Amino acid sequence: MSIDPRRLLVFREVGRGGSLAAAARALGWTQPAVSQHVQRLERDLGLPLIARTGRGSELTGPGRLLMRHAEAVAAQLDAATAAMSDLAGLRAGRVRVAAFPSASATLVAAAVASVTAAHPTLDVRLTQVEPEEAVALQVRGQCDVAVTFDHVDRRRSADAETVPLLRxxxxxxxxxxxxxxxxxxxxxxxxxxxxxxxxxxxxxxxxxxxxxxxxxxxxxxxxxxxxxxxxxxxxxxxxxxxxxxxxxxxxxxxxxxxxxxxxDPYRTVSASVAATAVGVPAATALLEHLRRAAAALS
CATH class of the missing domain: 3.40.190.10 (Periplasmic binding protein-like II)
Known part of the structure; x- marks a missing residue:
């Protein structure tokens, strides 16, 4: 026995609206399409969920029990949507950055200050370590953005997206x-x-x-x-x-x-973004502010 989540949410609309017609209007579907989903759900579960009456539809005992679970599932989906919306809109989220001392005191400090000013609810955390340890933290999943340096102009061979910041x-x-x-x-x-x-x-x-x-x-x-x-x-x-x-x-x-x-010898300062953080809005925002801070120092 298994429950198709889509059919469960269609059933919820029937329970909330009190009829197949009301559910169809809420979903923007035809009434036969709604009826088909409910019938398939009943077949999947082997239980009657809706009793058709002259006034519309009433939930059976199993239907009332399933309705409570359907409401809980819908609430969790609403909460997940809200949480993802907050992350996408930079109203929430955490980004962990590791950087060597002189970068921490200059471009990283400037980037952290500007990104938190623009997005006050972001949780930005800095760990000051040498480049080798920053990369190790990233490999262990304990760092989203690692600011490192090399004395030659090259990109690090690692499971991360690396962006040069400055010479x-x-x-x-x-x-x-x-x-x-x-x-x-x-x-x-x-x-x-x-x-x-x-x-x-x-x-x-x-x-x-x-x-x-x-x-x-x-x-x-x-x-x-x-x-x-x-x-x-x-x-x-x-x-x-x-x-x-x-x-x-x-x-x-x-x-x-x-x-x-x-x-004119130089070292190349770069930021590498962990594969798990590529495209994540908080990490993307920090990287953009690191670029701006680096440009101001160049």
Whole structure:
């Protein structure tokens, strides 16, 4: 025994209207079509549901019991329709974003502020993690949008839709009295004799690889992925560093000298949307506000 949901809802209209004719008018159908659906439902269940009378139709005992279930099903469908309408209209919904520190402090903060201003009832949640962990969160279904970076212009090979947001230039950060601090540009090889501060593992690899291409091995004395600490160490004359522009936008020490590097190296900042969030209005809205924030920073 099974109940066809469509026939159940047709039967509900008969019960509510008190006749096949009233149900036909409510549904915009012909009366024979309504009668056919009710008869098939009765055959499916093996029970009489409607007794035809001179005044129309009356529900039988089984019909009255089924009517209560039909009303409950209709109420649940109405609630589901309302919930989907709220999600589609951005009156409800949740989007979880994971981003690395300098992006969190700049473009993500701006995007979260603007999207929640436009849609105050959206539930937007940020987790600050490095790119590898952001991707891992997305793979585990714990993140809808991951903001990550690569030091080459490429798209991540993953089960996600990836959208480049901006190119983030890498800049030399020098002590205030460094002899190259006043130059318009500096080559990485010109800093071969300096002591260095290295950042996160991915950034450290990029520094070592770039230095090798420039013909030297950097003398790394300090390691920290906190760009505030990096700048404080540089300002104190302890070492030099290379930082992305986003980090300097988020927090700039007044005593460091920032000089562009030859060949204009950069990292590509991207947003990847989990396959389960593609097309979901909340995630789509956040991505659009990330694009706007990135354009403002470019």
């Amino acid at each position: 983030d230039p890498l800049l030399a950060v020098l002590p205030p009295d460094h002899p190259l601090g006043g130059h318009a540009r500096v080559a990485l090889a010109d800093l071969a004799g300096d002591r260095w501060i290295a950042g996160c593992p991915r950034c450290s690899r990029q520094l070592v690889d770039s230095a090798a291409e420039a013909g030297f091995t950097p003398d790394i004395r300090h390691r920290t992925d906190d760009y505030v600490v990096v700048q404080s160490m540089v300002a104190a004359g302890a070492a030099v560093a290379v930082l992305p522009r986003l980090a300097l936008t988020a927090s700039r020490h007044p005593d460091v000298r920032v000089v562009p590097l030859d060949h």
